[in-house]
Amino acid sequence: MARELTGAEIIIKALMEQGVEHIFGYPGGAVLPIYDEIFKQNHFEHILVRHEQGALHAAEGYARSTGKVGVALVTSGPGATNAVTGLTDAMLDSIPLVCITGQVPTALIGLDAFQEADIVGITRPCTKHNYLVKSVDDLAKVIHEAFYIARSGRPGPVVIDIPKDIQFASGPYQSPAKIGHPTYRPQLKGDQNDIRRAVDMIAAAKKPVFYTGGGVINSGTAASTLLRELVKITDFPITSTLMGLGAFPASDKHWLGMLGMHGTYEANLAMHDCDLMINIGARFDDRITGRIDAFSPDSTKIHIDIDKSSINKTVNVDLPIIGDVAHVLEDLLGVWKDKKPKRDTKALAAWWRQIEEWRGIKCLNYKPDHEHIMPQYAIERLYELTKDKDTYITTEVGQHQMWAAQYYHFEEPNRFMTSGGLGTMGYGLPAAVGVQIAHPDALVIDIGGDGSVQMTMQEMATAVQYGAPIKIFILNNSYLGMVRQWQELLHEERYSHSYSEAMPDFVKLAEAYGGVGFKVEKPDELDDAIREMIAVDKPVLFDCRVQKLANCFPMIPSGEAHNNMLLGDSDDIGSAIGSKGKMLV
Amino acid sequence: MTSPQQPVGSAYFLTDSKEKEETHTLSILVDNEPGVLARVIGLISGRGYNIDSLTVSEISHQKHISRITIVTVGTPRVIEQITHQLERLIPVHRVYDLTKGGAHVERELALVKVQGKGDARLEALRLAEAFKATVADASTEHFVFQITGRPGKIDQFISLMKPLGLANVARTGIAALSRGADQV
Numbered sequence: 001m002a003r004e005l006t007g008a009e010i011i012i013k014a015l016m017e018q019g020v021e022h023i024f025g026y027p028g029g030a031v032l033p034i035y036d037e038i039f040k041q042n043h044f045e046h047i048l049v050r051h052e053q054g055a056l057h058a059a060e061g062y063a064r065s066t067g068k069v070g071v072a073l074v075t076s077g078p079g080a081t082n083a084v085t086g087l088t089d090a091m092l093d094s095i096p097l098v099c100i101t102g103q104v105p106t107a108l109i110g111l112d113a114f115q116e117a118d119i120v121g122i123t124r125p126c127t128k129h130n131y132l133v134k135s136v137d138d139l140a141k142v143i144h145e146a147f148y149i150a151r152s153g154r155p156g157p158v159v160i161d162i163p164k165d166i167q168f169a170s171g172p173y174q175s176p177a178k179i180g181h182p183t184y185r186p187q188l189k190g191d192q193n194d195i196r197r198a199v200d201m202i203a204a205a206k207k208p209v210f211y212t213g214g215g216v217i218n219s220g221t222a223a224s225t226l227l228r229e230l231v232k233i234t235d236f237p238i239t240s241t242l243m244g245l246g247a248f249p250a251s252d253k254h255w256l257g258m259l260g261m262h263g264t265y266e267a268n269l270a271m272h273d274c275d276l277m278i279n280i281g282a283r284f285d286d287r288i289t290g291r292i293d294a295f296s297p298d299s300t301k302i303h304i305d306i307d308k309s310s311i312n313k314t315v316n317v318d319l320p321i322i323g324d325v326a327h328v329l330e331d332l333l334g335v336w337k338d339k340k341p342k343r344d345t346k347a348l349a350a351w352w353r354q355i356e357e358w359r360g361i362k363c364l365n366y367k368p369d370h371e372h373i374m375p376q377y378a379i380e381r382l383y384e385l386t387k388d389k390d391t392y393i394t395t396e397v398g399q400h401q402m403w404a405a406q407y408y409h410f411e412e413p414n415r416f417m418t419s420g421g422l423g424t425m426g427y428g429l430p431a432a433v434g435v436q437i438a439h440p441d442a443l444v445i446d447i448g449g450d451g452s453v454q455m456t457m458q459e460m461a462t463a464v465q466y467g468a469p470i471k472i473f474i475l476n477n478s479y480l481g482m483v484r485q486w487q488e489l490l491h492e493e494r495y496s497h498s499y500s501e502a503m504p505d506f507v508k509l510a511e512a513y514g515g516v517g518f519k520v521e522k523p524d525e526l527d528d529a530i531r532e533m534i535a536v537d538k539p540v541l542f543d544c545r546v547q548k549l550a551n552c553f554p555m556i557p558s559g560e561a562h563n564n565m566l567l568g569d570s571d572d573i574g575s576a577i578g579s580k581g582k583m584l585v
Numbered sequence: 586m587t588s589p590q591q592p593v594g595s596a597y598f599l600t601d602s603k604e605k606e607e608t609h610t611l612s613i614l615v616d617n618e619p620g621v622l623a624r625v626i627g628l629i630s631g632r633g634y635n636i637d638s639l640t641v642s643e644i645s646h647q648k649h650i651s652r653i654t655i656v657t658v659g660t661p662r663v664i665e666q667i668t669h670q671l672e673r674l675i676p677v678h679r680v681y682d683l684t685k686g687g688a689h690v691e692r693e694l695a696l697v698k699v700q701g702k703g704d705a706r707l708e709a710l711r712l713a714e715a716f717k718a719t720v721a722d723a724s725t726e727h728f729v730f731q732i733t734g735r736p737g738k739i740d741q742f743i744s745l746m747k748p749l750g751l752a753n754v755a756r757t758g759i760a761a762l763s764r765g766a767d768q769v
Contacts, residue, residue, distance in 0.1 A: 124624060125631050129675040132619070149675060183616065309669035312662060357587045 006032040007136045007167040011100065014143035016043045017176060020071050022062060022437050023047070024055040028075025029115060030102025033167035047437055047466055052079050054430035056086020057456070060095045061431030062438045064417045065392055067220060069096045069151050070434065076102040077115030080161075081122065085424060087125040087157045092421025093243060094218055096155035098146050105165040106134060108443060119161050128156030133163070136171030144176040153186025154307040155218055178217075186306060190323030195331050197319055198278075198302050203341030205276035207351045208236045211259065214243030214420070215281020215305060217413045219325035224248070224413045226281065227327035233336060235348060237355055239267035241282050242401075242422040246410035256355070257364075260288040261556050262402040265363035266355055266567060268554075270561035271296050279303040281325045284315040285421070294561030304328050343398070363554045363567055364406055372547040373523050375400065375475045379407035379447065385530045390442045392435045394418065396428040396452030399481035399552045404447040426455030429472060433459055434567035436468035443471070443534060450476040450503060453541075460513040463539040471533055471540045477548045478503055485551050510541035519543040604660035608637065609684040610691060610761050611668065616676040617643045617651040623651055623706050624674050629756040634659060634667050638693075638736075641756040650678065681763070694757045695739045696721060697730045701750030709749040716742045727752070 005013065011034055015023065024047045025189055027035045038046050049055040052074045059070030070090075074083050080101040090097045104113040115423040129149050131142050139162070146158040202208065210231060216223045224247045231238050231254050238248050239259040248255060257264035260342045271277065277299045282288070290294040292314060301317040303310070304325060311320040321328055366376045379400075393408055394417040395401040401418055410416050417435060419427035436444040446453070453474055463470050475481075483498040507517030516536045520529045520543070533540050555566045615621045622641055627637055643649065657667060659685035664682065671680045683689040697718070699709045702725075709728060713720070718732035732742055736759060743754055 120620060121623070124620070136620075181675075183678045266633055307673070309666060311669070316662075347713055557765060 004170040005173050005291050006033070006040045007139055007162065007169050007171065008037040010139045010173050011143065011162070011167070012043070012138070012173065013173055014039055014140050015071065016041075018069070018144065018147045018407060020044050020069075023071040023073050024048075024049055024062070024087050024434065025073030026055055026075065028077075028079045028102060030076035030104060030164050030292040031073060031079075031100075031167075033164065034100070034102070034162075036072065036551050037494070038514055043124045045437075046073075047433070047462065049430065049433075051456065052082035053085050053426065054433070054456055054459040054462065056090070056097070056099065057424070057427050057430035058434030058437070058462075059097050060086065060090050060093075060097075060427075061394055061417045061434030063090075063095050063434075064087070064217075064431075065414050066434040066438045066584075067414060069098055069147055072097065072099040074099065074101050075115065076104055076119070076164075077117045078468050079115075080119040081117055084122060084126060085422075087123055087159065089419050089422040089427060090157040091126050091128065093419065094155050094214060095157065096150040097157040098143075098150050099159050099485070101159060101161045102167075103132065103161045103163040106163045107165070107450075109163065119159065123159045126186070127159050128154075130159035132161045133166050136166050136169040139171060140167065141177070144174070145181065147177075148181065149184060153184070156216075165401050186324075187308075188306075188324040188327045190328040190331060191320040191361070192306070192331065194319060194321045194329065196335055198321060198332060199339060199341060201276060201300060201319065201334045202234060202236075202278065202336075203303060203339075203343055205236070206344050206347035207270075207274045207354075208234070208276040208278065208348075209256075209270045209274040210236055210238035210278050210280060211240070211271060211282055212238060212244045212247055212280045213241040213282025215283075215530060216240075216247040217281075218449040219281065219306075221413060223324075223326035223329060226326060226333060228252075230329060230333060234343065236278075237270055238407060239263070239270065241285065241288055241420070242405055242418060244282065245405060246413045246415045249411040251411060258360075258405050260285075261290065262406065262552055262554065263288075263556075264406075265361050265554055265567065266358040268556065268562040268565060269358045270355055274299045277301045279305075279317070280329070281305065281412060283307075283310045284313065286314070289315060290556045291559060291561050296562070319334065325489070347470055356441075361567070362504050363565075366550075366553075366568065369547055370523060373520065373526060373544060374477055375403050375477070375546040375550050376407055377523060378473075378475060378526060378544050381526050382445070382447070382530055383408045385527065386443060386445065386534065389534070390439070392417070392432075392439060392442055392444045394428040394431040394435060394444070394446045395421045396446070396448040396455075397425045398449045398452060398483075399464045399485065399550075400447055400449040400452075400475040402482075402552045403475070408447070415442035425452040427452075429453055429456045430459040430462075431469070432470040433463050433466075433468050435462070436470050437466065440468075444468075445473050447472045448472055448474045449481060450478060450482045450500065454504070457509070460510070460515060460541070464514040467538055469537050469541060471536075473533075473542045474506060474544060475546045476503070476506070476543050476548050477550070479548060481550075482552065484549075488551070489557065506543035510539070513539070514555070515539035515541060517541045517543065521545045604662060606658050606660055607664065607684070608656060608658050609664045610689065610759065611655045611657060611671070612681040612683050612761060613653040613655065613671055614675075614678040614681075615651050615653060617649040618676055619623055621651070621676045622653065624676070625655075625671065627655070628670055628674065629655070629667065632666075634663065634671060635715070638758040640760055654759055656759055683761050683763055686763055689758050690763055690764060691735060691761045692733060693736050693739055694731065694733045694760050696755045697741070697743060697746055697751065698727060698730060698753040699730065699746050699750045700727045700752045702726060705749045709746060712742070712745050712749075718742065
């Protein structure tokens with residue numbers, strides 16, 4: 001019989017066997033035995049964050065940019081509760097994470113012990129699954145199972161809560177068993193009859209559109225390749241959600257831009273007027289659909305999703321196909337090549353002419369300003385000066401996030417890390433740390449706002465400690481811009497608590513952390529400053545002072561359908577939302 | 586699900602459902618592990634679904650499998666969502682919608698305490714016999730009747746006991762199985 005290991009040793013060995021190279025964490029009383037074993041080993045690197053939320057977002061950035069499972073380690077009680085935002089974020093964006101939380105010794109559970117929290121109870125609704133390990137004999141199996149659950153099917157975060165006595169106790173080690181689980185069996189292959197039906201529907205379409213989402217990226221790079229092939233073969237237009245950006249190259253002529261609340265005119269109009277919508281790995285989120293009863297009223301809908309509960313959740317579809325995007329697309333392309341169906345090229349040509357007309361509106365145009373830096377201009381310049389490099393972009397949440405999605409163009413999957421579902425301000429900076437740890441030689445830029453970056457600014461210290469030269473590109477307008485925009489729309493420009501009167505000096509702040517700061521106020525200084533920023537081999541805070549009152553357009557106002565968009569500052573936005581729409585966000 | 590103030594337009598637009606609400610009995614086979622019931626009912630309350638009745642007990646000691654029987658109310662679309670959401674839970678083996686599946690047997694047990702003297706007491710006992718309820722406990726001033734059967738029968742019995750001194754009721758919730766020889 002193999003030598004028994006302590007719980008802490010089992011954890012290290014299991015992480016090693018799972019191929020873990022980096023973990024993000026923060027020590028504390030209930031995880032000290034694990035940290036002691038981390039000290040003694042050199043199989044993986046531990047990145048010490050400055051706040052547990054940062055550990056989770058860093059692990060998310062790491063996972064999204066590599067396709068691997070991100071790993072976080074935090075202590076009991078406050079350590080674990082600080083991780084909850086990151087777990088929820090990963091849950092809503094389907095990011096594979098394993099988070100190990102320390103717990104008070106088994107005998108103290110339930111006694112309100114020091115730093116005790118019922119973390120399995122707290123995280124039950126915000127994890128894909130969670131465990132409280134009550135016997136060291138189960139520990140290795142649980143860890144391997146957690147990794148399997150996190151990365152397979154629709155990915156998500158898994159919490160393993162490990163009491164301190166279990167970390168000390170001795171027990172047997174178990175290597176990962178063969179892949180499988182008695183009750184958890186994600187369906188990868190789509191139904192072949194449904195796929196054949198989908199091919200017939202696609203072939204017959206006159207006004208089709210591909211509506212793709214994060215599921216394509218989660219399915220792996222093969223899915224993106226297959227998607228490109230499908231678009232090429234069909235010659236159909238394609239749009240994507242925020243989470244799906246990069247799965248299809250933005251430079252391709254079939255690309256319509258992002259859809260939804262701040263999506264392009266052509267993407268939203270195509271969604272509204274299409275006769276066939278092919279949803280690939282997206283979930284009809286409310287930021288996409290707008291008003292449900294006016295959402296794409298005349299279309300037949302195909303929905304490819306690995307999660308059965310996404311089907312008919314908000315929008316009824318005509319043909320659901322349960323399966324992994326790459327598997328389904330592979331089969332679909334196979335059937336297509338066998339059948340060689342004839343498409344209605346005449347109708348498609350007319351559809352493309354219509355789309356070109358919509359494109360002609362040039363919905364992303366904005367009024368140039370020679371005095372002030374327009375935020376859109378800042379992103380355009382950032383894109384032009386970084387597009388030929390090995391660049392990864394993360395964002396915070398707000399106007400800058402939407403401008404990044406609109407004006408930064410992605411060619412490859414896994415290059416854009418953003419908090420889509422939960423909309424977590426403070427995501428981008430720690431996520432950038434995680435991305436940079438995974439890709440030490442890449443250019444990693446967090447496009448942020450002055451509000452968001454201050455929520456997790458402390459992770460600058462992490463970046464400095466590990467020599468992660470992340471670039472924090474702050475569109476600084478002193479406002480919580482998206483809040484202010486909505487106050488302009490809904491509340492007659494009463495800017496209640498959306499202006500920050502005390503703004504830190506970001507240049508000094510960068511220097512205080514041991515990084516480098518830039519401050520730019522004039523459009524003609526911008527290019528040189530961006531070039532300098534790229535050249536710096538240290539973490540950078542780039543304080544880009546932008547036009548303070550710029551709004552994010554186009555926009556589907558709340559309560560409206562896709563074909564009723566606000567295009568720019570010329571529209572009277574104060575009266576765009578009806579009294580009933582004002583009740584909502 | 587009732588939404589008293591349904592706004593007529595928003596990014597969070599919710600159409601007034603024209604679908605009728607239905608009552609469905611779901612039978613859920615789960616691994617009998619700590620917290621599994623919390624997962625199931627947490628999901629249902631967290632997503633705003635209803636529970637009219639809930640029973641849970643281990644049905645296979647060797648395999649540690651429990652059956653959770655839930656009676657829930659919702660539109661067909663909501664019922665479909667509940668089923669699929671429950672199937673997402675890792676320890677859930679299968680979810681059977683017995684109502685959708687056709688004929689099934691539903692039974693419930695209730696303990697009904699009736700206080701009283703004289704004629705009312707005699708009437709209560711006579712009705713209990715008619716309903717094939719048994720006397721689980723008695724004194725000169727009360728009965729505790731034990732009654733089993735379809736929920737409707739129990740409802741009826743309880744309402745009959747009201748004027749006769751009904752003091753308290755404990756109901757187990759519904760246990761259900763499909764009719765016929767199949768495994769469900």
